[in-house]
Amino acid sequence: MLAKRLIPCLDVADGRVKKGVNFVNLTDVGDPVEIAAAYQQQGADELVFLDISATNEQRRTMADLVEEVSAQVFMPLTIGGGISRVDDMQRILKAGADKVAINSAAVANPALIKAGAEKFGNQCIVVAIDAAWDEAAQMYRVYTHGGKKATDLDALDWAQQAVALGAGELLVTSMDRDGTKAGFDLNLYQALGEVVAVPLIASGGAGNLADFVEVFDQAPVDGALAASVFHYGELTISQVKQALAAKGVIVR
Template sequence: MLAKRIIPCLDVADGHVKKGVNFVHLTDVGDPVAIAAAYQQQGADELVFLDISATNEQRKTMAALVEQVSAQVFMPLTIGGGISSVADMQRLLKAGADKVAINSAAVADPALIQAGAEKFGNQCIVVAIDAAWDATAQQYRVYTHGGRQATDLDAIAWAKQAVALGAGELLVTSMDRDGTKAGFDLSLYQALGAAVKVPIIASGGAGGLADFVAVFQQSPVDGALAASVFHYGELTISDVKQALRQKAVVVR
């Protein structure tokens, strides 16, 4: 059995790490380079770095900042935000990223997934999906542009299409749970796990140790991503791993 991964997320805007609730009300957390180095020391398995304002500001992810972060960490680094071409992917991979995450651009042009996978390999291409439950349609609806624009896409169907095009991993955020600390949306990840056979990273809702245990015991996800509980020192990576080991969940 592959070890489950614990992954802090750095949402960056204006050069600083930010955190909000349900994708809004962002507050400043601190310097991304220093925070990344701290997570390296704590034993994080990977780090996700999302330039959350790049797409809406129609600019590219800051490669210089990626270089600074990658110089501080020696774990896999996934970079997302403002990536809209294979050239953007190449620039960030050269800056130190191990994987690139695409969201809005992939929805706008699904062929970008295939083009990236063909050039860099499936393992480099992470499709990020921001999803919220639509009670009227009885489906998880995909949102783009940092959660600001609703699409007509069903998240489960889009996940299957993304994998068919070459996505090697899915990073799926429950917008309903984002920043709420109410626990991961287990129904979402159970449905995704039944639909695709690539690694899935669960994001949105981590509030305590029991939430990490639940998402690994009750859904087939491969990694759990969290931000605020780690940023504000409510939990450490080692706290989470110890709790998981006690519940016989295999971690590094």
């Protein structure tokens, strides 16, 4: 069995790490290069860097900042935000990324997933999905543009399509749980695990040690991503790993 991964996330806007609740009310957390270096020292398994304003500002991800971050870390680095072409992927990979995450651009142009996978390999292509439960439609609805635009897509259907096109991993954020510290949306990841076989990264809702234990115990996820609890020092990577190991969860 593969070891479970703990993945801090840097949501970056205007060159600074930001964090909000349910994708709004963002507050400044600090310098991404310094924070990345701290997570390297803590023993994070991977790092996700999302340029959260790139798509809405219709610009490309800041490659120079990616280079600075990659110089500080020796763990796998996933970069997303503003990546809408294969050329963008190549530029970010050259800047030091190990994987690229695509979200809004993949929804607008699903062929981008296939093109990226064919050029760089499936393991390089992470499709990020932002989803919120729609009670009226009885489905997890996909949102794009940093959670600002609702689509007609059902997250489970879109996940299957993304994998069929070549996504090697899915990073799925529960918008309902984002920043709430109310625990991961187990129903979402259990449902996804029934329809796709690629690695799943759970994002949104981590608030305490029990939440990490629960998501690995009760949902078929390979990694758990968190921001607030790590950024504000409420938990450290090592604390979470110790708690997981004590419950029999295999960690690195």
